[in-house]
Amino acid sequence: MLACPTPVGVTFNPRAADPLFKNFHRAIRAVLALGLMLGASSVLAASVVTIIPKPQQMSVSDGHFVLDARTRIRAPHDKRGIEIANFLRAQILQQNGIRLRDSATGDDHRIVLQIDPAITGDEAYRLQITTQGIRITAAQDRGLFWGVQSLRQLLPLKSAAQVELPLVDIHDQPAFGYRGTMLDVSRHFYPVAFVKKQLDLLSYYKINTFHWHLTDDQGWRIEIKKYPRLTQVGAWRTEADGRRYGGFYTQAQIRDVVDYARQRNIMIIPEIEMPGHSTAALAAYPELSCTRQPLKVSTTWGVLKDIYCVGDDSTFTFLQNVIDEVIVLFPSPYVHIGGDEVPKDRWKVCASCQALMHAQGLKDEEGLQSYFIKRMHRYLESRGKTLIGWDEILEGGADKTAVIEVWRGDAEGNKALANGNRIINASPYYLDTAMAKLGTATMYRLDPAASFAAHRDQVLGAEAPLWSEYADPLNAETRLYPRLQAFAESLWTAGQRDDANYADFQRRLQAHYPQLDKLRVAYGAAESNVVDYTVALNAQRNGWQLRARHGLDGISNHYTVNGGEPDARSPGFLDSVDIRRPGIVKVAPYRDGRAYDHPQTFTLIGQLALGKPIRLGAPPKAPYNVATDQALLDGVLGGTDAEGGAWLGWQGTDMDATIDLGQPTSIHSIDARFLQDSESWILLPKRVLFSVSDDGQHWTTWHDGKLTADPEDIHASVRTVHFANPRSAKARYVRIDAVRYGALPPQHPGVGHEAWLFADEILIH
Numbered sequence: 001m002l003a004c005p006t007p008v009g010v011t012f013n014p015r016a017a018d019p020l021f022k023n024f025h026r027a028i029r030a031v032l033a034l035g036l037m038l039g040a041s042s043v044l045a046a047s048v049v050t051i052i053p054k055p056q057q058m059s060v061s062d063g064h065f066v067l068d069a070r071t072r073i074r075a076p077h078d079k080r081g082i083e084i085a086n087f088l089r090a091q092i093l094q095q096n097g098i099r100l101r102d103s104a105t106g107d108d109h110r111i112v113l114q115i116d117p118a119i120t121g122d123e124a125y126r127l128q129i130t131t132q133g134i135r136i137t138a139a140q141d142r143g144l145f146w147g148v149q150s151l152r153q154l155l156p157l158k159s160a161a162q163v164e165l166p167l168v169d170i171h172d173q174p175a176f177g178y179r180g181t182m183l184d185v186s187r188h189f190y191p192v193a194f195v196k197k198q199l200d201l202l203s204y205y206k207i208n209t210f211h212w213h214l215t216d217d218q219g220w221r222i223e224i225k226k227y228p229r230l231t232q233v234g235a236w237r238t239e240a241d242g243r244r245y246g247g248f249y250t251q252a253q254i255r256d257v258v259d260y261a262r263q264r265n266i267m268i269i270p271e272i273e274m275p276g277h278s279t280a281a282l283a284a285y286p287e288l289s290c291t292r293q294p295l296k297v298s299t300t301w302g303v304l305k306d307i308y309c310v311g312d313d314s315t316f317t318f319l320q321n322v323i324d325e326v327i328v329l330f331p332s333p334y335v336h337i338g339g340d341e342v343p344k345d346r347w348k349v350c351a352s353c354q355a356l357m358h359a360q361g362l363k364d365e366e367g368l369q370s371y372f373i374k375r376m377h378r379y380l381e382s383r384g385k386t387l388i389g390w391d392e393i394l395e396g397g398a399d400k401t402a403v404i405e406v407w408r409g410d411a412e413g414n415k416a417l418a419n420g421n422r423i424i425n426a427s428p429y430y431l432d433t434a435m436a437k438l439g440t441a442t443m444y445r446l447d448p449a450a451s452f453a454a455h456r457d458q459v460l461g462a463e464a465p466l467w468s469e470y471a472d473p474l475n476a477e478t479r480l481y482p483r484l485q486a487f488a489e490s491l492w493t494a495g496q497r498d499d500a501n502y503a504d505f506q507r508r509l510q511a512h513y514p515q516l517d518k519l520r521v522a523y524g525a526a527e528s529n530v531v532d533y534t535v536a537l538n539a540q541r542n543g544w545q546l547r548a549r550h551g552l553d554g555i556s557n558h559y560t561v562n563g564g565e566p567d568a569r570s571p572g573f574l575d576s577v578d579i580r581r582p583g584i585v586k587v588a589p590y591r592d593g594r595a596y597d598h599p600q601t602f603t604l605i606g607q608l609a610l611g612k613p614i615r616l617g618a619p620p621k622a623p624y625n626v627a628t629d630q631a632l633l634d635g636v637l638g639g640t641d642a643e644g645g646a647w648l649g650w651q652g653t654d655m656d657a658t659i660d661l662g663q664p665t666s667i668h669s670i671d672a673r674f675l676q677d678s679e680s681w682i683l684l685p686k687r688v689l690f691s692v693s694d695d696g697q698h699w700t701t702w703h704d705g706k707l708t709a710d711p712e713d714i715h716a717s718v719r720t721v722h723f724a725n726p727r728s729a730k731a732r733y734v735r736i737d738a739v740r741y742g743a744l745p746p747q748h749p750g751v752g753h754e755a756w757l758f759a760d761e762i763l764i765h
């Protein structure tokens with residue numbers, strides 16, 4: 001998510017979706033529609049039908065169709081018709097162990113797939129099941145395929161000689177034509193098998209677009225034959241611990257995945273980022289940057305300053321050659337060129353960029369960005385493709401034939417619409433958003449067009465992106481599901497987002513979990529993390545307790561206390577476990593014997609002040625005040641994650657903390673730990689003082705030191721201020737004063753706002 005950091009203290013945050021259901025009239029219509037829908041059918045029978053997304057119109061009758069080895073299938077005799085029939089045949093064989101026969105003669109006991117031009121809508125279909133047979137009709141094969149996916153959701157989850165299907169008559173079509181999910185495979189790489197598994201699931205829920213974010217600062221993931229260094233160099237990075245990390249897709253793999261998606265009614269849109277988020281490409285070909293200096297594939301997140309040089313024509317030659325290979329692989333009418341988060345620092349000081357700016361009569365570097373995007377736009381058009389870009393491509397002006405993917409909120413969407421562009425709304429659906437802020441219910445209730453009523457027909461639909469700074473193949477599914485099921489239904493059945501429908505969705509969702517378990521989908525909890533771990537001092541203050549709060553059933557926790565990596569055979573616990581000794585504790589959740597997430601590490605330190613009374617001059621400020629004051633003396637060290645729970649934060653006040661050791665105590669050393677995380681507006685204090693006293697009135701200063709914070713350093717780090725007492729003198733009271741940095745300086749995006757001061761532990765030995 002640090003593709004756009006969520007700075008502490010920033011009030012505008014497009015990732016914190018507005019959870020309120022805004023469209024009252026639509027809610028009323030939905031209630032009326034629900035009444036009509038069920039009116040003609042048996043309510044009891046309807047409850048056995050658990051299709052997600054819920055069909056627009058459905059009646060259910062008592063009785064059933066028996067599917068068995070006698071059942072035949074007949075489909076249109078064209079390539080796609082045969083393919084769809086084969087898909088259904090394979091799925092039924094796999095799930096029920098029943099082999100459908102091809103249709104020969106006789107009319108009964110058939111599954112018939114048939115094109116019917118009388119049905120209107122690209123993706124519309126009708127599914128009728130009677131005691132005699134099953135009929136799926138649609139105007140186009142896209143609709144036929146969705147009919148097959150609905151039929152699959154009616155099949156029981158068992159192998160048997162015969163299975164029963166409820167009698168339904170479904171008329172169905174989606175409210176929004178663009179129902180997308182994005183996967184960022186640059187920050188973390190996802191193998192082909194993982195991508196295909198997700199395509200299976202997206203298709204099962206009728207999500208019809210997969211946006212593949214293939215390039216970024218941290219890795220270039222698509223083979224380009226003309227530029228082999230893009231993957232030889234750009235696909236690999238050396239992590240801080242020396243590990244080589246990376247991967248890419250060959251063109252053969254891409255073709256295979258694109259075809260796999262096509263068979264499942266999914267269009268894949270490739271994204272090749274430009275002109276920013278291009279460090280991996282520039283590491284491979286530094287001559288494409290303004291400075292032409294060597295660069296490394298980035299191992300950290302954020303918005304990086306080196307971008308393609310717009311002033312050098314060879315940049316365009318390169319990008320056009322790349323596009324030429326990309327469009328051969330992806331039949332989609334769209335190509336996404338990113339365009340987001342483009343710092344102009346390099347262009348401002350690059351002679352050729354400045355020369356171009358003046359030659360073109362452009363006012364500033366925003367004009368250069370617009371020049372860049374328009375030039376790529378024309379190139380794509382010449383190749384018969386439509387450009388998609390993030391909403392920054394409007395800066396400096398964009399052609400109205402571009403499709404704008406809106407991510408920075410409704411204001412950007414309205415700018416695009418006023419300019420005449422079509423939009424895809426992604427702002428409210430960022431799946432890297434914390435579950436507490438964007439749970440399944442919120443995903444369900446959001447209306448992607450709520451703020452764009454005047455231009456409803458320019459809203460193609462919505463997309464839920466998964467940025468992968470903190471997601472990878474091990475834990476990504478916990479972020480995707482069940483939020484994507486809610487998203488899929490919300491886009492399919494616009495207008496039915498009220499409480500009653502959400503309750504009904506939850507009921508149907510329960511029925512899907514056994515199927516997801518069978519497919520080994522590591523889905524998450526609906527409204528919270530799978531598990532939250534905390535460590536606190538125990539009541540006797542002679543050790544700790546490690547606790548797990550579960551959001552999902554069936555999780556067991558396994559841990560180590562010696563710094564080793566836990567696995568499913570490490571000691572386990574359900575809710576809590578006592579930890580007697582200081583050391584490094586690692587804990588991870590498991591389900592059905594397999595790891596559900598990476599281990600979380602806690603560093604526990606014994607010390608003289610463990611659990612002693614502490615008085616704070618100024619209280620820490622919300623939301624960084626949830627840990628108790630005792631957090632500073634609990635022997636639990638925080639990592640560099642400001643949200644990690646170990647840290648207390650102050651803003652606008654200094655920190656002063658007075659500790660009472662209870663009696664005069666020999667002190668060898670004092671340490672205080674502070675966080676620096678400039679992207680989250682957290683800077684080290686300017687000055688730190690340690691003082692001691694015997695009576696709490698008269699103080700002796702032992703340490704008074706200055707610190708320098710670098711607001712331009714985007715790496716989060718912990719700084720320990722250490723004082724070693726050469727004489728090991730005694731004292732009863734210890735006082736820590738930390739003087740805050742103050743206002744953020746001009747070179748910081750939060751200029752003028754107060755920096756935060758974060759502390760997590762005071763250690764006395």
Ligand code: ACM
Nearest residue numbers: 003004340390407
């Ligand atoms: C984005 O999140 N930077 C599009």
Ligand code: ZN
Nearest residue numbers: 290309350353
């Ligand atoms: Zn340049």
